[in-house]
Amino acid sequence: MTATPAIEIHDLYKSFGTVQALDGLNLTVRPGEVAGFLGPNGAGKSTAIRVLLGLLRADSGTARLFGGEAWRDAVALHRRLAYVPGDVSLWPNLTGGEAIDFLGRLRGTVDKKRKAELLERFDLDPTKKARTYSKGNRQKVALVAAFAMDADLLILDEPTSGLDPLMEAVFTEYVRDAAAQGTSVLLSSHILHEVEKVCDTVTIIRNGVSVESGTLDELRHLTRSNVTAVVAGDPAGVGRLAGVHNLAAAPADGGTRITFDVDNARVGAAMSELTALGLQSLTAAPPSLEELFMRHYGDVLPGSDASGAASDGTGPTDGAAQAARGTAGAR
Amino acid sequence: MTAVAAAPAVPRPSSGSTLTGTGRLVRFMLRRDRVRLSVWTLSVVAFYAYFAVALDAMGTAARGARAAVMQTPAGIVMGGPGYGVENYTVGVAIANEGITWVVLALGIMSVLHVVRHTRAEEESSRSELVRAAPVGRHAPAVAAIVTLFVVNAVIAVVSALALSGASGGDLPLADSFGLTTGSGLSAMVFGAVAVVACQIIEHGRGATGIGLAAYGLALVLRSAGDIQERHGSFLSWLSPIGWAQQMRAFVDLRWWPAALSVVAILLLLVLAAFLASRRDFGGGLVATRGGRADAPANLRSPLALAWRQQRSAFGWTALGMALLWYASGTLLPEIMEMGASGAADNEIFAAVFGGSDPAVFRDGFLTVMLLFAALTCVAYAIVMSGRAKGEEEAGRAEVVLALSVSRSRWLGAHLVVVGLSTVVLIAVSVYAVWAGAVQVGMSEPGFGAYTDVFWTYSVAVLVYLGLSAALYAWAPRFASAAWLLLVYSFVVGMFGEVFDLPSGAEALSPLDWLPAGFGEVPEAAHMIGLAGVAVVLLALAFLGFRRRDLQSN
Numbered sequence: 001m002t003a004t005p006a007i008e009i010h011d012l013y014k015s016f017g018t019v020q021a022l023d024g025l026n027l028t029v030r031p032g033e034v035a036g037f038l039g040p041n042g043a044g045k046s047t048a049i050r051v052l053l054g055l056l057r058a059d060s061g062t063a064r065l066f067g068g069e070a071w072r073d074a075v076a077l078h079r080r081l082a083y084v085p086g087d088v089s090l091w092p093n094l095t096g097g098e099a100i101d102f103l104g105r106l107r108g109t110v111d112k113k114r115k116a117e118l119l120e121r122f123d124l125d126p127t128k129k130a131r132t133y134s135k136g137n138r139q140k141v142a143l144v145a146a147f148a149m150d151a152d153l154l155i156l157d158e159p160t161s162g163l164d165p166l167m168e169a170v171f172t173e174y175v176r177d178a179a180a181q182g183t184s185v186l187l188s189s190h191i192l193h194e195v196e197k198v199c200d201t202v203t204i205i206r207n208g209v210s211v212e213s214g215t216l217d218e219l220r221h222l223t224r225s226n227v228t229a230v231v232a233g234d235p236a237g238v239g240r241l242a243g244v245h246n247l248a249a250a251p252a253d254g255g256t257r258i259t260f261d262v263d264n265a266r267v268g269a270a271m272s273e274l275t276a277l278g279l280q281s282l283t284a285a286p287p288s289l290e291e292l293f294m295r296h297y298g299d300v301l302p303g304s305d306a307s308g309a310a311s312d313g314t315g316p317t318d319g320a321a322q323a324a325r326g327t328a329g330a331r
Numbered sequence: 332m333t334a335v336a337a338a339p340a341v342p343r344p345s346s347g348s349t350l351t352g353t354g355r356l357v358r359f360m361l362r363r364d365r366v367r368l369s370v371w372t373l374s375v376v377a378f379y380a381y382f383a384v385a386l387d388a389m390g391t392a393a394r395g396a397r398a399a400v401m402q403t404p405a406g407i408v409m410g411g412p413g414y415g416v417e418n419y420t421v422g423v424a425i426a427n428e429g430i431t432w433v434v435l436a437l438g439i440m441s442v443l444h445v446v447r448h449t450r451a452e453e454e455s456s457r458s459e460l461v462r463a464a465p466v467g468r469h470a471p472a473v474a475a476i477v478t479l480f481v482v483n484a485v486i487a488v489v490s491a492l493a494l495s496g497a498s499g500g501d502l503p504l505a506d507s508f509g510l511t512t513g514s515g516l517s518a519m520v521f522g523a524v525a526v527v528a529c530q531i532i533e534h535g536r537g538a539t540g541i542g543l544a545a546y547g548l549a550l551v552l553r554s555a556g557d558i559q560e561r562h563g564s565f566l567s568w569l570s571p572i573g574w575a576q577q578m579r580a581f582v583d584l585r586w587w588p589a590a591l592s593v594v595a596i597l598l599l600l601v602l603a604a605f606l607a608s609r610r611d612f613g614g615g616l617v618a619t620r621g622g623r624a625d626a627p628a629n630l631r632s633p634l635a636l637a638w639r640q641q642r643s644a645f646g647w648t649a650l651g652m653a654l655l656w657y658a659s660g661t662l663l664p665e666i667m668e669m670g671a672s673g674a675a676d677n678e679i680f681a682a683v684f685g686g687s688d689p690a691v692f693r694d695g696f697l698t699v700m701l702l703f704a705a706l707t708c709v710a711y712a713i714v715m716s717g718r719a720k721g722e723e724e725a726g727r728a729e730v731v732l733a734l735s736v737s738r739s740r741w742l743g744a745h746l747v748v749v750g751l752s753t754v755v756l757i758a759v760s761v762y763a764v765w766a767g768a769v770q771v772g773m774s775e776p777g778f779g780a781y782t783d784v785f786w787t788y789s790v791a792v793l794v795y796l797g798l799s800a801a802l803y804a805w806a807p808r809f810a811s812a813a814w815l816l817l818v819y820s821f822v823v824g825m826f827g828e829v830f831d832l833p834s835g836a837e838a839l840s841p842l843d844w845l846p847a848g849f850g851e852v853p854e855a856a857h858m859i860g861l862a863g864v865a866v867v868l869l870a871l872a873f874l875g876f877r878r879r880d881l882q883s884n
Contacts, residue, residue: 050729050883053729053732054732055883056880056881057879074732075736075737078734085730088726089726089727090727091727093640094626095623098630100626102626103734105632106735107735125621127621129622131454131534132533142730
């Protein structure tokens with residue numbers, strides 16, 4: 001904890017005209033950490049990243065990389081990082097291979113062996129002119145250039161939005177490799193399972209402010225588990241327990257099959273009640289990140305603050321939460 | 332019949348051909364391009380009208396001298412086959428000299444229009460959205476041709492009326508229509524070539540190149556034919572430009588050569604339709620070649636990249652300028668004779684070019700000619716400094732600036748490439764005139780006088796570059812306002828004396844601080860002042876660009 005964070009954003013504000021893109025954002029990525037940065041379109045992810053890269057100037061607040069100021073020390077800081085934008089635009093008359101070399105040389109030298117390996121793994125033809133590449137292939141060019149750089153920090157802005165699942169797997173592998181060598185990673189994404197696979201911590205951002213932040217475990221702690229059980233007795237009492245939501249019951253072999261969500265802090269009480277009802281089978285699943293995510297963007301909590309949105313699921317928002325869950329479950 | 336009856340009833344749209352939706356697309360294209368097409372129309376019409384008025388103002392004697400110039404090889408290349416040079420009236424001069432340039436302008440418009448609405452749309456995958464709707468396979472291309480026809484027809488009609496009107500009815504309406512219609516049809520041939528090219532080549536740029544190359548070929552054929560033989564040889568008849576000129580407007584109008592253009596357009600469209608049904612959406616008939624897998628060793632800095640991006644535009648511009656100004660240089664002796672007699676009986680003419688004494692007129696003419704050359708170079712500088720904005724908007728600047736490249740280094744790379752290229756272009760233009768003049772034995776004014784022009788304009792052009800860069804850095808939305816200074820300089824430089832502007836107004840033009848006449852010694856204080864302004868503007872550009880947010884979408 002004493003080491004300087006790779007990324008440190010504190011109370012960051014940035015507006016474009018009347019639009020408040022960042023509204024007091026906080027974000028910390030410790031050295032060697034893979035941090036997920038989740039949020040819907042327009043939440044401010046790319047704006048935050050552009051401030052970090054010194055491309056935009058913050059209105060107030062601090063944005064630091066390796067302890068240096070993102071705007072003032074941009075050039076020096078950029079020696080240590082590699083960046084992949086969400087929508088990669090390349091020079092139309094350069095081939096992919098030339099673009100990779102050019103970007104690499106602006107930072108230092110290009111390791112030809114590493115480049116060849118990456119090109120093969122990502123299945124990219126470097127001899128085609130950039131104007132003929134599809135979105136996915138342009139993204140591959142930027143990824144190959146970034147992974148070939150051997151940086152201390154990777155900033156990846158929705159880097160897999162154009163990749164097929166096979167390439168996503170290759171991408172995941174390289175992110176893990178980088179993390180294993182101590183590289184810090186900031187991965188902004190819509191793709192929840194990708195974040196779940198590789199990230200140590202997650203920050204959820206909405207309307208320019210982080211509404212949730214922590215390790216995956218910490219976030220799960222704040223959320224409900226989904227329980228399916230078969231009990232012999234009448235399950236109506238379960239529904240009256242504090243912290244139990246969305247109870248549904250259906251007849252099953254030898255009793256009643258019930259499903260419900262329970263706040264993790266209340267699991268003990270629920271289990272006692274189930275045991276008393278003659279518990280015959282039980283499955284309990286931790287919430288997927290998908291559910292976490294849907295809760296934040298499925299719920300419409302007016303004036304909610306970060307902790308409220310995460311831990312307080314009772315009240316008028318339950319219906320929305322359930323609808324969100326339904327969508328998530330259908331995937 | 333039985334098989335059909337047995338098959339399950341698949342709902343099948345009763346109407347729907349490869350042309351479904353053409354009408355809607357036509358309206359959409361006209362709406363989308365309403366500004367662009369209006370500007371083209373007005374520009375061409377204004378050119379016709381201005382040309383008519385200017386030729387009329389010259390007077391008969393000057394036009395006679397001009398006819399002599401138009402019979403030299405360079406005159407034929409830039410003009411036409413020489414119908415009616417014996418009696419060089421305004422109409423004859425417009426037909427003989429104007430068609431080549433009008434067809435060039437309309438041809439560029441036609442090629443760009445076609446490519447913009449067909450291949451470029453396919454490339455950007457915008458037309459995927461359109462084609463997924465109930466729109467036929469050939470509808471976008473047909474709509475592009477229909478709109479092109481509409482625009483060319485409007486331009487032809489309005490131009491003919493403008494010509495006739497501007498001359499106060501001296502130019503017969505029938506001949507005016509012949510001239511403008513022939514030119515429009517000739518230009519549409521190049522549009523039709525672009526339609527074919529769009530089927531063959533996968534990329535809009537390549538198709539545009541083929542369309543413009545077709546014009547180049549047509550110009551070469553026509554020039555060669557017209558030089559071989561007065562009124563054109565067999566070669567002239569191979570060129571769509573020739574077909575318009577062979578209508579002999581204002582001499583002895585005949586309409587049938589226009590039919591050659593019509594036939595050529597139809598044949599090309601049939602060919603395009605044939606090719607179009609044999610290719611995939613987004614594909615071409617010629618596969619694109621692969622490039623190199625590794626960057627050349629020198630591509631390792633923003634400077635190298637900026638050069639790489641601009642070098643082909645620079646190369647072609649330099650070649651074009653060299654040829655144009657060399658040819659102009661070889662015309663100087665004839666122009667001198669013609670102009671001196673013209674200036675003797677025309678006040679405006681004398682005011683613009685300085686007087687009727689041959690030597691004075693020569694220097695005045697050189698001044699104006701080199702002003703044109705310099706302003707072309709200024710235009711190049713403004714266009715190319717816009718490349719930085721393009722890079723930023725496309726998000727490519729972001730990728731580079733996210734590496735260890737400072738704002739100043741990135742902007743500097745662009746400005747250095749633009750600045751040096753522009754200075755080289757000025758040198759090419761100025762010395763090409765000199766070389767052309769020497770070639771035809773005109774050794775006065777000498778190399779030194781041209782060198783003065785070269786270096787003083789080089790300093791002045793940096794002011795425009797600095798302004799363009801400073802605007803881009805501080806207010807990127809208004810970067811194109813640099814054009815205003817160019818237009819202002821042109822008006823002041825050309826007509827300042829005619830309009831009798833106050834000297835304060837003239838001083839706003841950077842060019843006003845250069846020596847007023849060819850061969851005059853530049854004033855050191857003025858040049859240092861200009862250089863100072865350029866340095867301040869460039870410094871402002873760097874200061875502003877370091878401070879502002881990068882824009883991207």
